[in-house]
Amino acid sequence: MAKVKICGLKDPDMVAFAAREGADWVGFVFAPSVRQVTLAAAETLLLSVGKATPVALMVDPSDAEAQAVAALGFPILQLHGQETPARAAELKSLTGCAIWKAIGVQTRDNLGQIGTFPDIDGLLLDAKPPEGATIAGGHGAAFDWSILKGWTAPKPWLLAGGLTPENVAEAIAATGAPGVDVSSGVERIRGLKDRELVRAFIRAAKASEQP
Numbered sequence: 001m002a003k004v005k006i007c008g009l010k011d012p013d014m015v016a017f018a019a020r021e022g023a024d025w026v027g028f029v030f031a032p033s034v035r036q037v038t039l040a041a042a043e044t045l046l047l048s049v050g051k052a053t054p055v056a057l058m059v060d061p062s063d064a065e066a067q068a069v070a071a072l073g074f075p076i077l078q079l080h081g082q083e084t085p086a087r088a089a090e091l092k093s094l095t096g097c098a099i100w101k102a103i104g105v106q107t108r109d110n111l112g113q114i115g116t117f118p119d120i121d122g123l124l125l126d127a128k129p130p131e132g133a134t135i136a137g138g139h140g141a142a143f144d145w146s147i148l149k150g151w152t153a154p155k156p157w158l159l160a161g162g163l164t165p166e167n168v169a170e171a172i173a174a175t176g177a178p179g180v181d182v183s184s185g186v187e188r189i190r191g192l193k194d195r196e197l198v199r200a201f202i203r204a205a206k207a208s209e210q211p
């Protein structure tokens with residue numbers, strides 16, 4: 001059974017709903033995005049996570065920004081920018097958070113950099129942002145899952161990018177992903193999660209067979 005992260009939540013009721021439906025992680029975006037939350041909003045959202053684990057998503061944060069987010073009590077920091085292995089290690093020791101690094105995948109070569117991040121705790125394999133995009137993630141674009149054929153993950157990992165309730169079972173079967181992450185695929189209006197889609201995604205992922 002694959003684990004599920006619902007990313008880009010902004011509304012406490014939706015956070016509670018996703019957690020009740022069985023989301024393992026709920027993600028909050030602290031970067032420019034239609035899904036961005038403030039520190040004050042995140043403090044309120046954290047009250048609704050139930051049994052789900054909250055993940056703070058940041059893009060090239062400064063020390064002060066990362067420390068302010070970590071101080072809210074997030075156990076996991078997902079880095080979605082151009083953070084180097086050294087910066088990821090630095091942010092880990094600075095915040096005390098587990099670090100997940102997002103890796104943009106377009107070709108098999110992109111997987112090579114993963115070995116240069118020995119200090120991180122997890123990986124999120126996501127599609128690269130479309131040409132000209134100024135936002136680092138949440139574009140609803142998938143990469144070619146066959147790139148992962150024969151790849152052995154050195155860390156716990158999640159598959160992301162363009163997943164939907166309709167394709168998540170196929171994605172898990174094709175890649176063997178132990179976890180999946182979704183943002184746009186559970187929205188009907190950009191930036192607003194939809195209960196029916198959140199429920200359908202979690203059910204489809206949890207019911208799926210890993211190869």
Ligand SMILES: O=C(O)c1ccccc1NCC(=O)[C@H](O)[C@H](O)COP(=O)(O)O
Binds near residue numbers: 136
């Ligand atoms: O979701 C955002 O708005 C976002 C903004 C800036 C950096 C990262 C962002 N999201 C990162 C995620 O973990 C998304 O869930 C991931 O990119 C997959 O998104 P989608 O293809 O929309 O499901």
